[in-house]
Amino acid sequence: MASQPAFAPWTDPQAKPLIRFEAVSKRFGDFTAVDRVSLSIHKGEIFSLLGASGCGKTTLLRMLAGFETPSEGRIFIDGIDITNVPPYERPVNMMFQSYALFPHMTVEGNIAFGLKQDRLPKDVIAERTRAVLDLVQMGKFANRKPHQLSGGQRQRVALARALAKEPKVLLLDEPLGALDKKLREATQLELVNIQDRVGVTFVMVTHDQEEAMTMSSRIGVMNAGGIQQVGTPIDIYEYPESRFVADFIGAANMFEARVAGDRDGRLVVHCPELAHDLTIDHAAPLAAGTPVTVMVRPEKVAITRDMPAEGLNWAEGVVSDIAYLGDVSIFHVRLASGHKIEALQTNRRHTDEQKLTWDDKVYLGWHPANALVLTK
Numbered sequence: 001m002a003s004q005p006a007f008a009p010w011t012d013p014q015a016k017p018l019i020r021f022e023a024v025s026k027r028f029g030d031f032t033a034v035d036r037v038s039l040s041i042h043k044g045e046i047f048s049l050l051g052a053s054g055c056g057k058t059t060l061l062r063m064l065a066g067f068e069t070p071s072e073g074r075i076f077i078d079g080i081d082i083t084n085v086p087p088y089e090r091p092v093n094m095m096f097q098s099y100a101l102f103p104h105m106t107v108e109g110n111i112a113f114g115l116k117q118d119r120l121p122k123d124v125i126a127e128r129t130r131a132v133l134d135l136v137q138m139g140k141f142a143n144r145k146p147h148q149l150s151g152g153q154r155q156r157v158a159l160a161r162a163l164a165k166e167p168k169v170l171l172l173d174e175p176l177g178a179l180d181k182k183l184r185e186a187t188q189l190e191l192v193n194i195q196d197r198v199g200v201t202f203v204m205v206t207h208d209q210e211e212a213m214t215m216s217s218r219i220g221v222m223n224a225g226g227i228q229q230v231g232t233p234i235d236i237y238e239y240p241e242s243r244f245v246a247d248f249i250g251a252a253n254m255f256e257a258r259v260a261g262d263r264d265g266r267l268v269v270h271c272p273e274l275a276h277d278l279t280i281d282h283a284a285p286l287a288a289g290t291p292v293t294v295m296v297r298p299e300k301v302a303i304t305r306d307m308p309a310e311g312l313n314w315a316e317g318v319v320s321d322i323a324y325l326g327d328v329s330i331f332h333v334r335l336a337s338g339h340k341i342e343a344l345q346t347n348r349r350h351t352d353e354q355k356l357t358w359d360d361k362v363y364l365g366w367h368p369a370n371a372l373v374l375t376k
Helices: 057-065 108-116 123-136 151-164 182-199 211-214 232-240 243-248
Strands: 019-028 031-041 046-049 072-077 090-094 167-174 203-206 219-221 226-231 253-263 265-270 278-280 291-296 302-304 313-324 329-337 340-347 361-366 371-374
Touching: 019 057, 019 278, 031 057, 031 072, 031 226, 046 057, 046 182, 057 090, 057 167, 090 151, 108 123, 108 151, 108 219, 108 313, 108 371, 123 182, 123 361, 151 182, 151 219, 182 211, 203 211, 219 243, 226 232, 226 243, 243 253, 243 291, 243 371, 253 278, 278 313, 278 371, 302 340, 329 361
Parallel strands: 046 203, 046 219, 090 167, 167 203
Antiparallel strands: 019 031, 019 072, 219 226, 253 265, 253 291, 265 278, 291 371, 302 361, 313 329, 313 361, 329 340
């Protein structure tokens, strides 16, 4: 999260998390939606639960909101067990993907509604409503109805309404899913800045990897009801702990291999899909013969007509497909074994003296430090 580069309370063993899930499970009949999840989230985080449909992320969020009760386990907020506390007594508020605004009420009325339900004094309601409208830059639209607003403006009103009740935790269920790509990208950074100013802890559910990577202090990658890995966006992308996470987050080239030994402090692996061994910077010792998966990201792979410099890992093949995306081009290179490798090239110039095209013979090269060995 670019706005808070030094924010990392999870690295402090003395820091107490604001939210704790302790071995939480949720079953619907014979189906286990959430399977013994233990997770800690700290005050001030934007924490994303990221995964495909059906992975359990929304069920986990609904249990935190109080809309579902765990089949097993406990949930704590600020040290208090809220497992069986009804939703309206929890220090949380939820912002839904649909925004759920009242169509017959003005923007101001929508924001004030929850405060009136709490029977707050009129002056407090007016002050808070005005403050959150200013926060989301919607003050001049206070008297409009939701149908008179754009999608991005409705999203801001929903956020203001959620923040007006001053929750300790704001839950966001696919908050930007209804926006178009350009507006979604702009709103991501806007949400981060607003959260930074108000200091409320955000817990967000999303299937959008880019959204999670852009906004989050940390990400919990979910699959089949369990948490596969928790880490910062850099941790998740650069140092995935399993093949599933590596494959789910971004594009990845994968090679099945076996450990052959070590050379000059680097791991040597034999990969049947290549005609030679690979060398990889890998700290933990692995016994010869251990089956592993080698992962290297496409942007770490250089593509040229010439043999890479000595010391680099390399492969030789033929360009089978090219995806031109404007700022970058993605080359799909087919090796003699039939295996395909992706290489990403930044389009820095309008023309290139060594412009590559379909069926060209090319070499791919990557540094031993830019590959990762996965053992699960």
